[in-house]
Amino acid sequence: MPRASGPLAEALRRGSVLLDGGLSNQLAAQGCDLSGDLWTGRVLDERPDQVEAAHTAYARAGAQVLITASYQVDPRHPRAAALLRRSVDLAARAAETADHEVWVAASVGPYGAVLADGSEYRGRYGLSVRRLADFHRPRIEALLAAGPDVLALETVPDPDEAEALLTVLAETGAPAWLSYTVADGRTRSGDPLPAAFARAAGSEQIIALGVNCCDPAEVLPALEAAAATTRKPLLAYPNDGSVWNAATRTWRTPDHPAPWPTRAWRTAGARLVGGCCRIGPDRITALAAELSRTGDMTDDQSS
Template sequence: MPRASGPLAEALARRTVLLDGGLSNQLAAQGCDLSGGLWTGRVLAERPDQVEAAHTAYARAGAEVLITASYQIGPGHPRAADLLHRSVALAARAAEAADHEVWVAASVGPYGAVLADGSEYRGRYGLSVRELAAFHRPRVEALLAAGPDVLALETVPDPDEAQALLTVLGETDAPAWLSYTVAEGRTRSGAPLAEAFALAAAYPQVIAVGVNCCDPVEVLPALEAAAATTRTPLLAYPNDGSVWEAATATWRTPGTRPGWPTAAWRRTGARLIGGCCRIGPDRIAALAAGAR
């Protein structure tokens, strides 16, 4: 079956669409080396077959959207354009081989992801909105040239970076979703969620807003804040509740696993639901089974 032929926004108007899970954990499970600053980008550069295999694993689990391995590829990389194009092509190949319709979402990670020091979980890099827009613009242009179905403006830690990404998006006619990473009821930089989600209202290209790479317990309050400020479909793809320790490049796992009240998320308006770091194909398959 070819990859999804209709716009993702049209599907969201009718039903919930299932996202994939964490790319890094699936690549690690496949035996890939993710050490170094490029993280999944290292595998994209060195073992593209493994990236395609990871996408395929999620498609077989029932994922209807595959997020590309472009999260940490910054414009300063000497092969940036080639790798960004490759990331979309690999996801598209996996989508085309699936037995159901699958969309490809091109990941546009935050500036902090390229720094590889955990600062995407802090934000406030000391750069202006204009400087952040200048950083993101060539990445967005290269990804769009590869023909994804949607841009995933994801793991955004603060409204300044969201505004920069939206400014670049506004120069195109591409559809995109905007997803913040949050903690304690605010963005990671400490900004109010209502302020953060309200930014998207001025950009008709935004087809969904929500949260990702956060503790599942943070999801429902964040979705409620988003629902109060926008009529746009919502999205949620949290991690397993673990905390990233940048100094040791390891995850600190919670003593208990938080629940995933996906029915409550849907009632609040979530139409894109999946997982982020440390959520694998088994959890996506369970979500797919529950949606049937």
């Protein structure tokens, strides 16, 4: 079946849409080497076949949106434009293998991701909004040239970086979602969530707002904060509750992982639902079955 023919925004008005899971954990499960600062970008450069295979695993698991491997590609890299285009092309090819419609979301990770030191979980890099916009602009332009269905402005740690991304987005006219990474009921930089969500609520190009790469227990309060500031569809794709240690490059898994009350998330307004780090195809298959049982999945595309 070809890629989705209609805008994702229209699908969200009809019901829930299922996102994929974590790309890095799936690549690791396939035996890929994720060492070094490029992380998944290294595999994108050296083993694009493995990136396509990871996307295909999620498409076959029932995911309706595939998020590209561009999260950690530094736009200053000599081959950045080619790698960014490749990331979209690989996801689009994987989408063709599904027996349901699949959208391709081009990942635009935060500035902190390219530093490879965990800065995306702190924010406040000491850069102005203008400098952050200048950093993001060439990557966004290169991704859009490859023809994704939507931009995923994801794992944003603070409102200033959100403002920079929205500044560049306004220059393009492209649709996008924006998701913060949060902790303790605030953005990772410590800013209150209502004000953070309000930064993006007025943008007509933002088709959904929410959170990703956070503990599942953080999701519902964040969605409630977002719903108080916007009538846009909301989104949630948390990790499994593990905490990333940038110094040792390892995850610390909780002794008692938080449950995933996805019904409560959808009741709060979440229409894009999926997983981030350490959430694999099996979990996405289970989510697809859950959405199918409730009749909530857009066009019941869970076959």
